[in-house]
Amino acid sequence: MGMESLATVIAAAQYAAALAVFAGMLCAIGQGNIAxxxxxxxxxxxxxxxxxxxxxxxxxxMAETVGIYGLVVSMLLLFVNPLLDRFxxxxxxxxxx
Numbered sequence: 001m002g003m004e005s006l007a008t009v010i011a012a013a014q015y016a017a018a019l020a021v022f023a024g025m026l027c028a029i030g031q032g033n034i035a036x037x038x039x040x041x042x043x044x045x046x047x048x049x050x051x052x053x054x055x056x057x058x059x060x061x062m063a064e065t066v067g068i069y070g071l072v073v074s075m076l077l078l079f080v081n082p083l084l085d086r087f088x089x090x091x092x093x094x095x096x097x
Contacts, residue, residue, distance in 0.1 A: 013077045020074035027067035
């Protein structure tokens with residue numbers, strides 16, 4: 001029972017890390033859309049270029065935080081994995097190992 005449960009915890013952490021990396025990939029798509037729409041808006045209204053650029057930079061910064069958080073979460077789950085330490089401690093106290 002111990003090794004199968006340990007493998008399940010590790011697999012769940014890897015699936016969660018993959019979802020976090022997927023969030024980072026979607027972030028890149030969103031940033032491309034932000035830049036494309038901003039350039040399209042500047043082409044239609046060149047006099048509003050300053051305010052459009054400012055809004056674009058703020059939007060890109062907010063979208064980038066999602067990618068950074070996804071990277072941090074995936075690294076934590078793959079290399080630090082607090083769930084794994086907790087599982088091993090619990091298994092040792094219950095005598096499952």
